[in-house]
Amino acid sequence: MKELSLTTPALAEIVEVREDTKKIKTFTIKYVDRQKQKRFHFVPGKFLMVSVFGFGEMPISLSSSPLKTDSLQLTIKEVGVITHAMLQLKKGDKIGLRGPFGRGFPVARFRKKNVLFISGGCGMAPLRPVIYAIADRREEFGKLKLLYGCQNSDHLLFKEDLKKWGQTENLEVLLTVDKCTPDWKGNCGPVTTLFNKTEINPDNSIACIVGPPVMLHFVLKELKKHGFRDEQIYASLERLMHCGMGKCAHCNIAGKYACIDGPVFNGVDLAKMPLEEK
Ligand SMILES: Cc1cc2nc3c(=O)[nH]c(=O)nc-3n(C[C@H](O)[C@H](O)[C@H](O)COP(=O)(O)OP(=O)(O)OC[C@H]3O[C@@H](n4cnc5c(N)ncnc54)[C@H](O)[C@@H]3O)c2cc1C
Numbered sequence: 392m393k394e395l396s397l398t399t400p401a402l403a404e405i406v407e408v409r410e411d412t413k414k415i416k417t418f419t420i421k422y423v424d425r426q427k428q429k430r431f432h433f434v435p436g437k438f439l440m441v442s443v444f445g446f447g448e449m450p451i452s453l454s455s456s457p458l459k460t461d462s463l464q465l466t467i468k469e470v471g472v473i474t475h476a477m478l479q480l481k482k483g484d485k486i487g488l489r490g491p492f493g494r495g496f497p498v499a500r501f502r503k504k505n506v507l508f509i510s511g512g513c514g515m516a517p518l519r520p521v522i523y524a525i526a527d528r529r530e531e532f533g534k535l536k537l538l539y540g541c542q543n544s545d546h547l548l549f550k551e552d553l554k555k556w557g558q559t560e561n562l563e564v565l566l567t568v569d570k571c572t573p574d575w576k577g578n579c580g581p582v583t584t585l586f587n588k589t590e591i592n593p594d595n596s597i598a599c600i601v602g603p604p605v606m607l608h609f610v611l612k613e614l615k616k617h618g619f620r621d622e623q624i625y626a627s628l629e630r631l632m633h634c635g636m637g638k639c640a641h642c643n644i645a646g647k648y649a650c651i652d653g654p655v656f657n658g659v660d661l662a663k664m665p666l667e668e669k
Contacts, residue, residue: 397636400442400487401427405480406462411548415513416478417454417466420486431460435520436495436627436655441465442487446476452517452627452654453491457524466516466548492636493654496521496625501597505533509610511540511582511602515548517627517654518601522552526559533596535562536589540582540606543570565589582606583613593618600626611661624658 407419422428438452455464469478480486498521506525510518525532537556541547547566557564565585567578578585582602598619600610607626614624628644637651645664647656656664 397489397492400440400448400489403486403488405482405484405486408480408482411466412546414469414478415466415548417464418477418480419455419462419464420488421462422488423485428461431463433457433463433491433520434495435498435524436517437491437493438517438654439463439465439491440489441477442489443473443476443480444485444487447473448487448489449473449477450492450629454516454519455523456527457520458527466513466519468513493651496599496627496655498524501525502531503533503595505592505594505596506535507591507596507598508535508537509539509582509598509600509602510537511606512542512546513548514601514603514606514627515539516601518599519549519552521599522556526556526562529560529562533561535559536591537562537564538567538582538585538589539564540567540569540585540602543568543572544575563589581609583609586613586617591617593620593623596623598624600624611658619658621658621662624661625655626658626661627654628656628661628664629654 402423403420404423405418406421409417411417422431433453435457438450440448441451442448451465451467453463454466467474467477469475508518508522522537525535547553553564553566556562565588567580567582567585568575569581571579578588598614600607611624637648647660
C-alpha cells in the first residue's frame, strides 16, 4: 500500500460535529481511504495540518484517544478566517489532512510515575489524548491529578470525560473558573489556585501542561515552588507555523522549531525559551 506523502493532504470526511461551546466544535473524522484510517496512529500531543478547501491550512492537535483508531477527533476554536470556515462545515463535508507532525508527550517514560496534568481553556484538546492514554492503562501509572481552569463553566470542554475521569480510581480532577457564576459551586480563580487545594508532591512525578502562554508562565513558577525540576516537566507550545516540517522557520523559538522539535517540549528546553508572561 502506497503511503501518502507528508506534503500532500489526504482527503478525509467529517462524520460527526459536536458543539462544545459557542466558539468551539469537536469534529469526528475518517480518512476517505479506509486503509489509511486503519493504519492511522499517533502519539498524544501531535498535530495535523488541516486544509479547509478554499480558505487555507492550519495546525490542529489531535484531541481523541490514541487508543481509538477507527476515527480521529479535532477540537477547534474559532479565532479567524480558517477556523471560522471550519466551524461552518457539516457531517459529510471533506477536508484535507497532512501529518501527524511534531513530537508528542513521551507517555512510555511516564510509566510507574505520578502524573499531574495541568490545562487551561482549549489546552484540554491536546491534553485529552495523553489523559486517555494514561487513564485507560491506569495500573501502569502512579497517582494521577488533573487541574483544569477555564474562563467560566460554559467554557469547560469534554464535560463527560471530566465526569468519567473524576470517578476513576486514583485520578483526582480539580476544576476552577476565572469568573464565578451563581450555578458554579467549585473553585474560583486561575488554575494556579488549585495548587493549594490538593497535595502536589514532586517525588517520582511528571507534570504535563497545555494552556495559553500566560498560564504556562505562572504554572511553571508554581511547579518550581513545589520542588519540580525542569526534567520532570513537559509542556506543549503553540507557535504560528505554516509548513509543519521545519522548512518555513515560522515557529522558530530559541533555535528550536515548534513543529518538529515540539510542540511538546521538556522543561530543560523550556527553561532556555523566552516564554510570554501576558
Ligand atoms: C501545534 C499547534 C496545535 C494547535 N492545535 C489547535 C487545536 O487543537 N485547536 C485549535 O482551535 N487551535 C489549535 N491551534 C491554533 C490554530 O492553528 C490557529 O487558531 C489557526 O491556525 C488560526 O487560523 P485562522 O485563519 O482561523 O486565524 P487567523 O485569521 O490566521 O488568525 C486569527 C488570530 O489567531 C491567532 N493565531 C493564528 N494562528 C495561531 C497559532 N498557531 N497559535 C496561536 N494563535 C494563532 C492570530 O495571531 C490572530 O490573532 C494549534 C496551533 C499549533 C501551532
